[in-house]
Amino acid sequence: MPPGSTVPVYAGVTGPFPRPEELVQATRDLDRGRIAPADGDAAFARADAAVAAVEERLRLDVRTGGYLRWDDLFRPFTRLWDGASPGPLTRFFETNTFYRQPVLTHRPKGGSGRLANWLPSPLPGARAILPGPYTFSTMAEVAFPGRGEKPIEQIAEAIAAEIRALGAGRPAQWQFQEPMLVYAPPTDDGESVVRAYRTIAEAAPSTPKIVWTYFGDAARTMPLLARLPVDGVGFDLFETDPGATEPLRNKAIGLGCLDARSTVPESVPDVARLVREVIRIGRPSSVWLGPSPPLDLLPFDAAVRKLEVLPPLREALR
Amino acid sequence: MTSTLFPTQEIGSLPKATPQTIADWAGRVRFTNDDPGAPLPERRSRFNLAFLSAVGLDRIYDGEAHRIEMSEHPFRSIRGAEFVGHVRSFDNKYFRKAAVRGPLGLTEPYHSAELRSVLATLGPAGAPRIKVPVTGPYTLAEWTYNDYFLGRQSDRYSRAARLRAQRELVLALAKEVLRPTIADLVRLGARLIQIDEPALGTHPDETAVAVEGFETAVAGLDAEFTMHLCFSDYPKLVPEILEARSCREWALEFANRDTPGHDAYALLSLLREHGDERRIGLGVLDVHRDEVEPARLVADRIVRASRHLGDPSRIRVNPDCGLRTRSWDVIWSKLEHLVEGTRQARATIEGSRAA
Numbered sequence: 001m002p003p004g005s006t007v008p009v010y011a012g013v014t015g016p017f018p019r020p021e022e023l024v025q026a027t028r029d030l031d032r033g034r035i036a037p038a039d040g041d042a043a044f045a046r047a048d049a050a051v052a053a054v055e056e057r058l059r060l061d062v063r064t065g066g067y068l069r070w071d072d073l074f075r076p077f078t079r080l081w082d083g084a085s086p087g088p089l090t091r092f093f094e095t096n097t098f099y100r101q102p103v104l105t106h107r108p109k110g111g112s113g114r115l116a117n118w119l120p121s122p123l124p125g126a127r128a129i130l131p132g133p134y135t136f137s138t139m140a141e142v143a144f145p146g147r148g149e150k151p152i153e154q155i156a157e158a159i160a161a162e163i164r165a166l167g168a169g170r171p172a173q174w175q176f177q178e179p180m181l182v183y184a185p186p187t188d189d190g191e192s193v194v195r196a197y198r199t200i201a202e203a204a205p206s207t208p209k210i211v212w213t214y215f216g217d218a219a220r221t222m223p224l225l226a227r228l229p230v231d232g233v234g235f236d237l238f239e240t241d242p243g244a245t246e247p248l249r250n251k252a253i254g255l256g257c258l259d260a261r262s263t264v265p266e267s268v269p270d271v272a273r274l275v276r277e278v279i280r281i282g283r284p285s286s287v288w289l290g291p292s293p294p295l296d297l298l299p300f301d302a303a304v305r306k307l308e309v310l311p312p313l314r315e316a317l318r
Numbered sequence: 319m320t321s322t323l324f325p326t327q328e329i330g331s332l333p334k335a336t337p338q339t340i341a342d343w344a345g346r347v348r349f350t351n352d353d354p355g356a357p358l359p360e361r362r363s364r365f366n367l368a369f370l371s372a373v374g375l376d377r378i379y380d381g382e383a384h385r386i387e388m389s390e391h392p393f394r395s396i397r398g399a400e401f402v403g404h405v406r407s408f409d410n411k412y413f414r415k416a417a418v419r420g421p422l423g424l425t426e427p428y429h430s431a432e433l434r435s436v437l438a439t440l441g442p443a444g445a446p447r448i449k450v451p452v453t454g455p456y457t458l459a460e461w462t463y464n465d466y467f468l469g470r471q472s473d474r475y476s477r478a479a480r481l482r483a484q485r486e487l488v489l490a491l492a493k494e495v496l497r498p499t500i501a502d503l504v505r506l507g508a509r510l511i512q513i514d515e516p517a518l519g520t521h522p523d524e525t526a527v528a529v530e531g532f533e534t535a536v537a538g539l540d541a542e543f544t545m546h547l548c549f550s551d552y553p554k555l556v557p558e559i560l561e562a563r564s565c566r567e568w569a570l571e572f573a574n575r576d577t578p579g580h581d582a583y584a585l586l587s588l589l590r591e592h593g594d595e596r597r598i599g600l601g602v603l604d605v606h607r608d609e610v611e612p613a614r615l616v617a618d619r620i621v622r623a624s625r626h627l628g629d630p631s632r633i634r635v636n637p638d639c640g641l642r643t644r645s646w647d648v649i650w651s652k653l654e655h656l657v658e659g660t661r662q663a664r665a666t667i668e669g670s671r672a673a
Contacts, residue, residue: 021404031410297405
């Protein structure tokens, strides 16, 4: 940040956290019938507490709880939504990890209120992280007639219904994971994406919303990202040219600045220099620092060491 | 017996069969030499070979029965790297992921024992049917934490530095790890080796690095090499990928993107436009769906591909990718239809030639 600038800088986790080694072992034991389900639940509770303790110790500005129980980005929805089911195992982008492709056999219907069970407790500062409608519709198998509507709009309506159903249990901030927006952007004008986010925005008019992209260079999608009716846009700091951020002026900018390709923690002075460049060009209303791809591509201990970079980085920029 | 037109082949890993699965299928696939006292990976290997033979594929391997997964298995034999913890593969399944921490070396060629086992199972007459899959240097690099080479860059956060570090890692893996591993396979008698590069689609701008790694690993070795790519935006890899001169066949995924109204096989005309005359391992089964492709659809795909390519004799027929995520029933049905569809396509093409 240029000296004297007043752009607020925040930091937090931006996706699922890796499972601690104890939980890795417990879930394996659970699958093989070596421990009772109650012991598995207890292991999850200890792991949830371990992630919460890390977020607390590092004084992060948002709390996520780590999403340790989410089997993949879409699984809660394929369990909760009538008309959706977890389908074939499919490679998650070009990582060595997989997800169950959502199969939508008819128009998804959300809004039962049970999504609350999958989200962090609605404490002050809780960030709820959901799949974005473009990524969801692109990565799902849609096996029902569209009746003239695009699946993205139907998925957006189902997500909006979930948000409305949470009522007072809403988080302080919504984040929507949209790696597909930079990995395989829409080939049309992207208006259906804008409409989808309008639907979602109407369901949570007073809660800050940020769209988070990763797994690619956001530069070519920046004009579309800037049109989305959300408060902020996140992108990979190391993949995206700072010069491309100008269309985001006066929005919140999220910067993925922890690289899951390496276990070596980032250098605070070096990353701070890059962030200052983005602030100089993009002139955002605020900056949110976080991992770029979710940290669950790292083992737990390595992820914690990476995350420990965020507080001193935030301080260096304030 | 290998068919002259449209030989069929498997492409990758199969599920890890349980003893119960082996027992359930033994009769159907004529698996008569099971040894319940043998280590389970060995039993799986023999079972998989029986399974793939019984369904009628021409070129086979053992479904990677001895391997843990594509990255952890090689890194158990690589010096200069260490496992740093578990990363979730899916659900409650995990793999140990390695970080490169120093100069790389090989403790021992890591596919030789399994090839010896496959050769022993198939016997001398079966040896020409063997196609050994090997994870390529680019994919190994991409699925590893590149701490060592990245740490040596002065400007590690720039894209140029990451590309340099990636190239150094790919070439080190190709030279110090893959080449001696593959050379030993050749020494043992492997004549057909498939280099798997599923991660190449991640960064199409690094295609030249992947090609350099491929050539470093295999150039001059006495075997026929194929490269398997999947779920990539192929046009973005061309023309750089075509510089892999030691590659004799492109084993590609198509069925996943072949939908009514969209002929995925039209992509083959791209190779024709560039004058590339290598063989094609034609993906005709979508490995991500349980729905079994009818044999007539398989045949239609092969015939369409033949027309786009302009030379049916260059086509080998395979699933898009490994079938390890499907159930044994689905795998059997899909492969059965692959074999039958290939027979129908053969009849169509040979019939049109005769006419």
